Amino acid sequence: MDELLADFIAETREMLEQSGTELVAWEADPSDKARIDTIFRFVHTVKGNCGFFDFPQLERLSHAAEDALAECRAGRREPDSALVSAVLAIIDRIGAMTDAIEAGEELGGKEDDALIAALDAGGPTEIQSDVTVQHEVVDEASEDAPAKGQRQSVQRSIRLPVDLLDEVMKGVSDMVLARNDLARRLREAGEQPTIDGPFERLSAILADVRTSITRMRMQRLxxxxxxxxxxxxxxxxxxxxxxxxxxxxxxxxxxxxxxxxxxxxxxxxxxxxxxxxxxxxxxxxxxxxxxxxxxxxxxxxxxxxxxxxxxxxxxxxxxxxxxxxxxxxxxxxxxxxxxxxxxxxxxxxxxxxxxxxxxxxxxxxxxxxxxxxxxxxxxxxxxxxxxxxxxxxxxxxxxxxLTLSIIAALTVSSDGQHYALPRSYIEEIVFGSSSSVEFAEAGERRLVTFRGRRVPCISLADVLGTESNERCDWESKTLVLIRLASDDVFALAVDRVHDHEDVVVKPIAPAIMATRLYAGTTLLDDGSPMMLIDLPSIAQMRGLVGELRSKPAVIEETQDKEEKAATPVMLFAGLDGRKRAVRLELVRRIDTVYADAFDIEGERAQAVIEGRIFPLAGIEHGALPADRCRLLRLSDGESEVVYAVSEVLDAAEMTEEIVPSANDHSIEGVTLIGGKPVPLIDGHTLFQRHGVPQRGNSPLVCRLPQDSEWARTILEPLVVAAGYRIAGDAEEEADLAIALAGDTADETAGARETVRLRPDPEDTGDGSIYRYDRDGLMAVLKRVRTGRAA
Amino acid sequence: MNELLLMCTIAGRRAAIPALRVQSVLEIDTITPIPGTCAYVCGITPLRSQALTVIDCSLALGFDQPSNSPERRAAVIEHDGHTYALLVDAAEDVAQATSDPVAIPGGLGEGWQRAAIGMVETESGPVVLVDVETIIAGPPALAA
Structure with a gap:
């Protein structure tokens, strides 16, 4: 919606600018039909757009102007200088309103009635009122002068011809290649600090420019x-x-x-x-x-x-x-x-x-x-x-x-040459040597069985004609599982998978297009070209695509999903070697750490990853490995916990129901995956036991009594651990103030809520909390925290 | 008349390409082969941020032997929005035509006849003026 609104503002402003000259010309000769037509079109368009966006005031103004102009066009009314002034005033007002809309301000509109009234065909008295109205508008504008300045900083937009963007884009691409060339030469020439610094800066700027130019043309679907x-x-x-x-x-x-x-x-x-x-x-x-x-x-x-x-x-x-x-x-x-x-x-x-x-x-x-x-x-x-x-x-x-497109591609090699595969088609990459892959032959067709699915397998070298199937050593290949838009799946064998990168695709000559093997070409950063493989076309040539999609299958599939609600889970082996599962949504990423990253003492266990401390779970199942350990980083959206495992096995779909376990709260229950019972980790229990709230970007502020040693050394760590920041000085606004019973009231000024702590365990009935009542204190801290979040 | 020509050698014979069509003459460094294409398409080579389709003129005319050029010189030509590098045996000079292209009675021989606009006179003798579109379209079997 915001984008539409920005379009509307840009369009209105553009029309305002265009009609500026028309308006002046019309003023010189009010009876000029062509000018009236232009201005009529402007107010008409504005009116139409306003209705769409629900700006009733703007709509009313433009509607009134449109009516008056329509009268003139139809010849029922002679345009005179009074009308011209009135319309001009309205158009000025539309301009002012457009600025206000962009800046998100109130439109105002008390003088709109006067503006509209001025349009009415009337005697010279009306003109009088019109003049004052115009005056008012001017006044308002001058009063608004500081606000206007602010508006200038609002994001403005202009329209550009796409050709120009193309040209700039091409220029930037050339610049990147020249930069790469220069980089190579600089490397050969050895270390040159006086040049290297500026060159680095140039590279960084160029990278930024390239990104923004690319974004200029692209829009997500x-x-x-x-x-x-x-x-x-x-x-x-x-x-x-x-x-x-x-x-x-x-x-x-x-x-x-x-x-x-x-x-x-x-x-x-x-x-x-x-x-x-x-x-x-x-x-x-x-x-x-x-x-x-x-x-x-x-x-x-x-x-x-x-x-x-x-x-x-x-x-x-x-x-x-x-x-x-x-x-x-x-x-x-x-x-x-x-x-x-x-x-x-x-x-x-x-x-x-x-x-x-x-x-x-x-x-x-x-x-x-x-x-x-x-x-x-x-x-x-x-x-x-x-x-x-x-x-x-x-x-x-x-x-x-796409005349110009950037696509995410996977670079692979076959027969010593690099090729790019569009990543959107790629479902999975598996090694031919993996124990879970089985090859089979049916007639001339190679088949591969992976994860219970048997799919046709073709070799890229064979498709390109550089190596025949007979000589192909399937086990040494890497298989890329391709899923086409038509839901057909096949495996493509390549020598090696290298990297994934974003590439700019350029069209290829008809002579190369005729092979139906390639969809385009792209230049790598070192300037060498690489062909982009046309997977759908290859699939079609090899007969791997069904002519008509079998519709019933698709429909059944969606119904199946609703009935069984397959939940993706990740299977892993715990430290005791037992197979367990965790809901895939919880898994943020998988880390591998060395043993010295762990810090375990009594009940408390933590792990350090990339300079951050995470609570560690999963160690109750067995001893940590001596050297390296795999960790699942789990997140509930707010806090993160790492779970130590001995091996990450696979992702799977959980379709069977979960049989809850009454005694063991650490699991949601046991479910069948592939016919075997697997305990499913209970995320709720896990985060209840181990989770600590992550410090947000704007932590809540708590004020503590400043002159109390006890508050500083004993209370402060507790409050900080609960996710609070301690107020720096007495002036700072705080979400919560903690005061000691008997303190004066000014300690708590400027805080949204106040808690008093008493030194005595006995309840004194004034709502205070005993200073060592940990649960009571935590409850308050939590209430304030969640209260603000709500 | 007075047309500028790029004088070159194709398949061992002297030939000329209209110089107006030629953007530049390039010594090709590396060619990335493209498996699966017809033999006359050698591959692609980068020129600044563009990828040029490299075409062997000799093979494109239907001769059996590929262009034999130690320097791998090629004329850069744009056709239909795509840029091509036409690989020739040698490309030496730009010369001025002293006559309009004329047909030779009896023809120019197989291969040449199809791709030739005609014969033009230059100061250094007669040359065959070739049509770049025909070369880009490839040998007769494929162009048909």
């Missing part, structure tokens, strides 16, 4: 996705249907320009899906579907293409009806239709002038639609494909190009 739930909701309400939306891949970044290009086609597809595809709740129940329809949007990036899959679980496209219509509209003859394959018939949806809706609704069905969608997408170099199963749903597969 989320921005597009965020507007869709509302659209879907409105449409489904209007049509009496219930539709749920599901998004995946919102983090994919796309050229701003491209995002705008997809918006309309996507809106069209959604309209069609809700209007024709998804059935009414009653009909859905009759068919045994859930009454709420589902629309899924999944985006993936591959090379210089974004693939966007839009799926609904509605009635599918009625092919018979489509062909009937095509014949009726005279696009194809009956005999031509007969020769078509099912897929070809489905393609008819993109023919101009066809619609399968039985009746035309206000939403869609006027026969303009998919053909426009397709031509719009093709115009920007994209493509669209459709697949549908009667009664089960439709999916549209959009491919969008």
């Amino acid at each position: 989320e921005h597009l996705f965020s507007s869709l739930p509302r659209l879907v909701r409105d449409l489904s309400n209007e049509l009496g249907k219930q539709v749920m939306v599901d998004f995946e891949g919102g983090e994919v970044e796309l050229d701003r320009e491209m995002i705008e290009m997809v918006r309309d086609p996507l809106t069209h597809i959604i309209r069609n899906a809700i209007d024709h595809g998804i059935e009414k709740p009653v009909d859905r129940l009759k068919k045994g579907k859930r009454e709420i329809g589902l629309m899924r949007f999944a985006a993936r990036q591959s090379g210089n293409q974004i693939s966007l899959l839009v799926t609904d679980d509605g009635n599918g496209i009625d092919v018979d009806r489509l062909t009937e219509k095509a014949v009726a509209a005279g696009i194809y003859s009956q005999s031509e239709i007969k020769q078509m394959s099912q897929a070809q018939k489905l393609q008819l949806i993109f023919e101009p002038g066809l619609s399968t809706a039985a009746e035309v609704s206000s939403i869609s069905g006027r026969g303009v639609g998919m053909d426009v969608v397709r031509s719009n997408l093709e115009r920007v170099g994209g493509s669209i494909a459709v697949s549908s199963k009667p009664g089960e749903g439709t999916s549209f597969h959009l491919q969008l190009p």
